Amino acid sequence: MVVVPVQTALALALAILLNRKLKAIGLFRSLFFMPVVFPMALVAVIWRLILARSDEGMLNSALHAVSFGNWGAFDWLGDSATAMASIIVLSIWQGVGFQMVILLAGLQQIPGELYEAAELDRATRWQQFRHVTLPGIRGTLVFVAMLTSVLSFRVFDQVYVLVRGGGLAEDATRTVMYQAVTTAFDQNNIGQASAITVVLFLIVVVLTLIQRRVVRPGNED
Numbered sequence: 001m002v003v004v005p006v007q008t009a010l011a012l013a014l015a016i017l018l019n020r021k022l023k024a025i026g027l028f029r030s031l032f033f034m035p036v037v038f039p040m041a042l043v044a045v046i047w048r049l050i051l052a053r054s055d056e057g058m059l060n061s062a063l064h065a066v067s068f069g070n071w072g073a074f075d076w077l078g079d080s081a082t083a084m085a086s087i088i089v090l091s092i093w094q095g096v097g098f099q100m101v102i103l104l105a106g107l108q109q110i111p112g113e114l115y116e117a118a119e120l121d122r123a124t125r126w127q128q129f130r131h132v133t134l135p136g137i138r139g140t141l142v143f144v145a146m147l148t149s150v151l152s153f154r155v156f157d158q159v160y161v162l163v164r165g166g167g168l169a170e171d172a173t174r175t176v177m178y179q180a181v182t183t184a185f186d187q188n189n190i191g192q193a194s195a196i197t198v199v200l201f202l203i204v205v206v207l208t209l210i211q212r213r214v215v216r217p218g219n220e221d
Contacts, residue, residue, distance in 0.1 A: 003152045007092045008145050011099035016133070018100070019107045029104075033097040040094065044161035047090050051076040051162070077163050087158045095151065099144045106140030107133070146211040150204050 018029050035043065050058040053075040063071040076082050110133065118128045134141070183193040 002088050003091050004145060004148045006088075007096050007099060007148050008141070010092065011096050011144065012103055012141070014096065014100045015103035015107055016129075019104060029101075032100060035094045036097040038094070040157035041161060043094050044090065044158050047086070048077070048162055051086055053078060083163050087155070087162060090158050090162070091152070091155060095148070099148060102144055102147075103137060103140060106137040110136035142211055142214050146207050149207055153200055153203060 014032055018025060018032070022028075052058075052060070053073055054060070057073070057076075059076065060071070060073050063074075074082075076086050114132045114136070115128060118132055123131070183189050183196065
């Protein structure tokens with residue numbers, strides 16, 4: 001579960017950065033949110049071109065230029081060691097804007113008087129973040145983490161478009177949803193695919209119950 005902590009932390013950092021009163025802040029918010037509105041299939045195709053094995057692949061071409069010709073063509077999507085990392089990077093890049101918007105809304109609900117009081121008490125930026133910001137968005141942060149966990153279980157488009165037919169790389173990047181779909185349609189095993197989806201449903205229910213337990217008023221600091 002690399003995506004959950006990394007994407008949540010990155011979304012929080014972006015939300016804090018974009019919560020400031022700066023010129024053209026709306027433009028920056030739109031730029032960070034833009035990948036969310038793109039269809040995942042389109043995003044996966046673009047990243048497939050970026051990570052292409054040939055010398056014409058954008059990443060290989062960039063590394064070739066930076067290394068002054070010492071970097072050869074590398075199969076990012078065909079190697080089991082880098083295929084999952086590629087999917088993780090794509091998932092974080094495409095989805096972090098959505099979590100950022102949710103956290104940004106939570107940050108804007110924190111009363112400014114709390115920060116003013118903290119400044120009067122000579123609290124540092126880190127102390128303000130720890131004792132004002134985090135408690136203020138505790139429920140929102142837990143919701144974002146749980147939502148990201150659920151979305152990470154249902155990853156399908158990225159794997160299907162990027163590493164479909166990739167041999168060992170495809171085996172190394174199988175997700176719960178991808179396994180269910182391929183079992184149902186490629187292996188024509190509807191029973192096993194249904195069992196996988198039931199397990200996924202139970203995981204979502206457990207995560208939902210955990211979220212309700214954590215954020216209920218009785219657990220607030």
